[in-house]
Amino acid sequence: MNEASINAFFTPRGVAIIGASARQGSPSNQILKYSKEMSLTGNVFPVNPTAKEIEGLKCYGSLLEIPETVDLVVISVGASKALNVAYEIKERREAVGDAGAVAIVSAGFKELGTEEAIALQDEMIATIKSCGARVIGPNCQGVVDIYNGINTTFSVPPVTLKGGLTIISQSGAFATSYLRWAKDHKLVGINKFVTLGNMADVDVTETLAFMADDERTKVIAMYLEGTTDARKLMDVAKSVTSKKPIVAIKAGRTAAGSNVAHSHTASIAGDDNIYDGAFKQVGIIRANTIAEFYHTGRVFDKMPIPKGNRICILTVVGGPSTICVDALTETGEAQLAHFSDELVTSVQAVLSGNANVGNPDGYIDMTASITPVMHKDALALLMADDSIDGIIFITTPPGFIGSEDLAKAIEEGYNAVPEEKRKPLFSVLMAGNAVGDCRVMLEEKGFPTFEYPDEAARVMINMIRYSNYLKHNGVDERM
């Protein structure tokens, strides 16, 4: 048999869920429900010898009994039963020619570290691969494709927003936490979601390579524990980053963390310094914290890449802005923009008499005497000025400006210039859930918001790093 394409995971003509369960709330029930709810074709086939029908779908006794085309097989049975399913996949593929993509959600394999578990995984994978089928997992949550209506997870709800972010993760829990974090305030829209678990066949490198040519993937957020061939990963990453950004968080940086990673997905974390240097060389943007990872991934989807490192601060709050400027300038990669006399005069003209425009250079404190129109007008002037590459707007939204008015002012200020003039605009709303409605309005329109001004600064630096990488590698056309 020919080897199946990775594409089969994302565009299967039919999906079989082996071990689908009728027990409400169980993972194997949830997987079926999500698959059914999201499917654009309706070709979802539960397999469970003890049931005739689950969730209103005809249930089959085995994979071999399904009369229709099944490109994607999801294995969600106990580890001891998984080997038998592998042989059925081989049999089916050799007989019918489909079943080329296999997502093994079951755990209890190599990550346990026992000889039996390792042998079981090896035989299962070898069996499936012997007929040219490809495997994601085991010990993973498989794949989601929001646009194509594919979902093998029990944790990514069908209501997840569409966007240009693709998540690749060795940890299922880590990837789903990202979406749960984002949900309430609509912070993230995704395209694809791939959790790789033990990476017994398809690994992070091959997945990355696939996403390079995936048109709907605008940015890749990658959680990495380790890989057996770091050099190959970096070679592939280099070709990807010339087309779209990769944001990575690397786990197992320390000896203790590396031991945890090994007990988790049998990964070998490797020397962190080598990874760190390699990431820089191939243009992977490394996040130092989970919060930074979450935000950096999403801003690349929502905002254009900055043309340079000259950032303007527009604020109504001095203290938080001081901390923002510290974080922005401390690495030397970003600087406050230089305001021309004309810009200072024109911004002063649209703000109140108390406003501080340009002390220090690149910094504007509108003070508390503000209106929505001032926000809009000031933003429009800053957007139009070519000596500014990005804007961080910081506010503790005052009670006398309504959420809708504030969101609209930001949107109108940003959109006052044509698309080719646009630059990243981050809005820091320091108010917890108190202005949740304003946050959601902005996020829905594609304007990233933040809670902490220093985090916004660090994420802006990450955007600048990618911009610099493209420039230094002669890849300017995207900007």
Place this chain on the structure above:
Amino acid sequence: MNEASINAFFTPRGVAIIGASARQGSPSNQILKYSKEMSLTGNVFPVNPTAKEIEGLKCYGSLLEIPETVDLVVISVGASKALNVAYEIKERREAVGDAGAVAIVSAGFKELGTEEAIALQDEMIATIKSCGARVIGPNCQGVVDIYNGINTTFSVPPVTLKGGLTIISQSGAFATSYLRWAKDHKLVGINKFVTLGNMADVDVTETLAFMADDERTKVIAMYLEGTTDARKLMDVAKSVTSKKPIVAIKAGRTAAGSNVAHSHTASIAGDDNIYDGAFKQVGIIRANTIAEFYHTGRVFDKMPIPKGNRICILTVVGGPSTICVDALTETGEAQLAHFSDELVTSVQAVLSGNANVGNPDGYIDMTASITPVMHKDALALLMADDSIDGIIFITTPPGFIGSEDLAKAIEEGYNAVPEEKRKPLFSVLMAGNAVGDCRVMLEEKGFPTFEYPDEAARVMINMIRYSNYLKHNGVDERM
């Protein structure tokens, strides 16, 4: 006249609000409303020559007309009118003997950097001080004392929770952002709240010294831009930290940030390396990010100080825990605890057969086969073990465990040991607002929760730093 005590700001027999306004939503109206709503005595006196009554309170034409005792005067008029108020304060204090505490909320003084504004501030302050009264501000939001019902701000709502945290800040917006951040999930309970603005009289050093002996202050969270006498600040801080922790965030670390601070409160930020070294020497715990500052302040209020640096990870999610262990161990200040064989056996006995107990040492992955009772029993065993100094529990709460059951299990596990055995327990709930109810239940019972496991680790390290400081300075009795 004798110099008034700082105490008058927090326990005034009467409060006059100069410039109180009837205009709904304006700061000067809000200050009056909050003062009235929170006052335990009812002695709140609006002063405004254009009104007879505001918010149901008799309004006076000037401070001099108030027939009752006024210990605290809040100035909330335009800068140009503030000098006249200063002379009235002097007149009243010399005639009646009260009016010893003055909070100047008005802005438009030294922070503008103009000669006139500086001269105006100087004359105003000199006038007030000449009669022994003390000044907080100008360009600040003044003080809050939640227990005594005092509130001179327009931004700290009367519903703010009571607790042991006292906030001292040169930036009003920064301090109120902390409370807005905390509000929805009830993350923080405060005692006092002091914003100092331009620090023309009472400064951060004197405020710190006062809090050393303030019994309800269990921990101090301090936002600092700069001080004219750093040595004195450190001397005072040293005596405070022998009694209670100080968590600080220092703004103006960079040249650009320092310029912003100067335009904000006329502060001189000073050399950051000197501050950094001095903080360490006197036991001030420095937060590197706003998020870390917010959390570190609050955990010292909610949890006991750890006796050592041996931390146990209890988790259901491998990936996020790997990142947590990286963050926990990377500075060398914390380590994973060592489990005795007895502990491993007893923890294994209360968890499912799949659970990983002690691989690596100090680490427990309960896996997805969990019940509330397992959480409770495992926590109780870890709490009782003297080779563990702190616990970080990490979960993406599964759908099959109810929020209330989870919160109760955590509480019962923690409380299974007597108070003297208690150690810090952080609960990381990686789920955004999806488990907001569980978060609130835990926070209300005094159990700090987190969104990010690496942040929890960094905050645990901050607790360990303070514990180490106390040990190395012979101050062990608090632990």
